[in-house]
Amino acid sequence: MLLAASRRVLARVLIVAAASAVVSCGNDDSGPAFVVGAGDAIESRVLAEVYAGALARTGLKVAVQPELGQRADYLAALDAGRVALVGEHSGALLGFFDSGSAARTPSAVIEDLNRSLPEGLVVSDPADGTDLRPRVLVTAEAARRDDLDSVAELVPRCAELHAGLAPAPDALRGPGAKPVTGCDFADETPLPDVAALRNALLDNSVQAGVVGGPSALTTSATEGLTVLADSEYALRAENVIPVFRKGLLDDQRIRKLNYVAGELTTDELVEMIRRVRDGAAAGEVARAWLDNHGL
Incomplete structure (x- = not known):
């Protein structure tokens, strides 16, 4: 020691x-x-x-x-x-x-x-x-099924969804505030990394994911997932x-x-x-x- x-x-x-x-x-x-x-x-x-x-x-x-x-x-x-x-x-x-x-x-x-x-x-x-804002992810299957393209379209459904939260590797982290304005998820589960978040989304343990930075930092770990657009800044500018x-x-x-x-x-x-x-x-x-x- x-x-x-x-x-x-x-x-x-x-x-x-x-x-x-x-x-x-x-x-x-x-x-x-x-x-x-x-x-x-x-x-x-x-x-x-x-x-x-x-x-x-x-x-x-x-x-x-x-x-x-x-x-x-x-x-x-x-x-x-x-x-x-x-x-x-x-x-x-x-x-x-x-x-x-x-x-x-x-x-x-x-x-x-x-x-x-x-x-x-x-x-x-x-x-x-x-643009270093967090990214909101759903499975590609869920995006097609529910016709989801944007965070704004997800927000009305937040109360029905379990969400996973994961940091973006090697990036500056946010202050830990509520990540998505107007969105109160049924619950939020912190996960250690984007790979764990992807697994949780694909096995439906969570139905939405929030990554604390650009998904380009974790390209291989987001295969099969869709990044929702956020032109209305439900996620604060970074x-x-x-x-x-x-x-x-x-x-x-x-x-x-x-x-x-x-x-x-x-x-x-x-x-x-x-x-x-x-x-x-x-x-x-x-x-x-x-x-x-x-x-």
Whole structure:
């Protein structure tokens, strides 16, 4: 037990030491680095490397500090000034700071988010090309039988349905709020992963499933299932967005973050997550993406 504890302490020390490795592409080499933080999820590390790489190309001295834990942990590090920026999802961030907000659409979420952020924190543009909302699944057979294409068509039937809830692998997780507006399932069963959810749907243990992110992250585990469309935002908007400490970035560097927002898409983010999951270094994956987009 003592040996295991010592190894955990050593791992934390090495993480902090690694954060001092600075990426810089310009003249601002004096003074402390601008530290971009990342939580434990692969997606969080990918976003940190993308933002850090983009800012480094403006001449800012930048470091990435990974493995900061879950949302509450890395947002506490941001609030305390131990890191200067983290990548987030707009809806989940709003839910963290204002659990009572009823905003669902992308514009309404951003409006409420800007009102709810603590003093000293700001966001730049969300990546409109990303959609990290949970996905609602039914079996392909049920979709055909009941003529179901959308979440809106499912909502009136929610009280009759048993639902399974599963996380999306390697993605940032939501705050645990009710996932589907207007939908009160007969009961909700947490499941460990999408494979377990698929099995439960196919054997009719549950009749609806909610996956906490894009189904593209779990393509093989959703065979035989139908992803219901959600054009009416029964599930709250979740766009990638950077949140950072006010006053640390000038207009040029905020514009750089906005350029990143204008280029990033769900498919590209999923592909970067998959590559890191398969063993690629997050920094190299982010660098390739930035190069491909001229950023």
